[in-house]
Amino acid sequence: MPLLIGSANRQVVGFAVATIGWILDTTAMGLVEWRVWYMDNTSLSSFDVACVGMWRLCVFHHTSNNSRASTCHHYRYHETYLPLDIHVLQNLLLLASILGLWGKASIIFVLRNVYMGILQKNATCNPFVTSGILNIAAGICISIAxxxxxxxxxxxxxxxxxxxxxxxxxxxxxRIGSAVLVACLAGFMMLLSGLFFLSYKFPLDSQVHPEVSEM
Known part of the structure; x- marks a missing residue:
């Protein structure tokens, strides 16, 4: 039993990495700085800087006292004026969040079995494989976005x-906004955590060997 717990230490680190990556993914999804637009001639436009996010648009403009004011426009999931890429990115980020949440639930269940000593020793496959695949899939979705x-x-x-x-x-x-950097880090951490989970191997001393009955 101590061997099983010791061999899962890397997966505990993977769980922590996956948790941070999932938080960063949900944070990036709500940020508005995915695309930053600049207008050089403000006399022809009502703004000088606009930030385009997945769920809202924020416009920044200078007031008479040189301070900066902002106005945000929220858009719903099925807005017809949004281009195809934003619709696809919304779906990819939502899917990544769901996959990451499933991956976290799966790894909690497996780690619980490891530390309670009820992990099936006769299992022929990696018990962390489901969590690894879910987190890698989430990382791929974020990377595509x-x-x-x-x-x-x-x-x-x-x-x-x-x-x-x-x-x-x-x-x-x-230009690209700061939300993309957050998403990049989230995607990297989800992929890394998935590799941690898939790298688990049963310790040799814990493997069950069939007994041969003497004639």
Missing amino acids: VFWNYHSVMNEEGIVFPPSFNIPFKPDTQ
């Missing part, structure tokens, strides 16, 4: 927001 957002920004793709938003189709310049 990050690369697709990067592709949209590099291609300077625009968005047809409703006229009430008073936002042009394209800014003068745009």
Whole structure:
């Protein structure tokens, strides 16, 4: 039994890494700085900086006393004016959050069995494999979202927001926001935790050997 617990120490670290990665994923999903738009000529626009997120758009503009004011527009899941990439990214980030949550539940169950001594020693497969696959799948979803957002920004793709938003189709310049860095770290940690889980091996001394009856 002590061998089983000692061999799972790496998976405990993996659980901590997966927890942080899941928190970062849910945080990145709610951040607005996925794409940062700049307008060089503010006389032709109502804003000078706009941040486009997965669920809202925030516009920043200077007031008369040189202070900065912001206005945020929230959009729902099925908004028709949102481009395909944002719809796909919403789904990918939601899926990653769900997969990460399932992975956490699975690893808690397995670690509980390890530390209570009820892990099946005659199991032929890695008991952490489900958690590993779920976390790796979540990391892949986050990675796809990050690369697709990067592709949209590099291609300077625009968005047809409703006229009430008073936002042009394209800014003068745009760049990747800080939310992408948070998502990158989340994806890396989810992938790393999945590899921790898949690397588990039963200790040799705990393996069950069949007994041979003497004739």
